[in-house]
């Protein structure tokens with residue numbers, strides 16, 4: 747089932763989310779819903795607070811080539827355990843900040859630990875777009891958005907645009 751994606755500014759997007767202790771059918775269903783919502787948007791990552799659930803859960807799939815098989819990843823309690831000194835710059839966007847993009851610098855490579863949908867501990871090194879995406883999504887679990895890396899003036903400009911968009915959508 748597709749879920750409604752919250753648009754910035756929303757207090758739920760600024761919260762530190764709680765760790766997941768027990769995997770339930772409800773949480774697995776939420777992960778499936780989040781993947782469906784992400785693919786439908788379309789996007790390459792989605793964090794639980796973006797659908798109004800303040801649990802440490804993210805989903806991502808950065809396979810973009812036509813014809814390549816999808817690689818949906820579900821991560822409960824994801825944690826960055828190592829990050830490279832080397833950085834990379836990507837133009838980032840966010841499903842909670844539609845139509846707005848900005849170049850963000852982040853570590854080029856990160857090692858991430860998480861619990862998969864079967865409750866198994868997993869660990870993997872991510873590079874390229876995957877590295878940027880997983881860091882962007884984990885930021886969401888700490889109430890941080892990509893625009894928080896921008897200068898205040900630019901951030902305020904984007905926030906005002908989003909307030910206007912929300913007013914327009916409310917009227918529609």
Ligand code: NI
Pocket residue numbers: 839840841842882883886
């Ligand atoms: Ni985002």
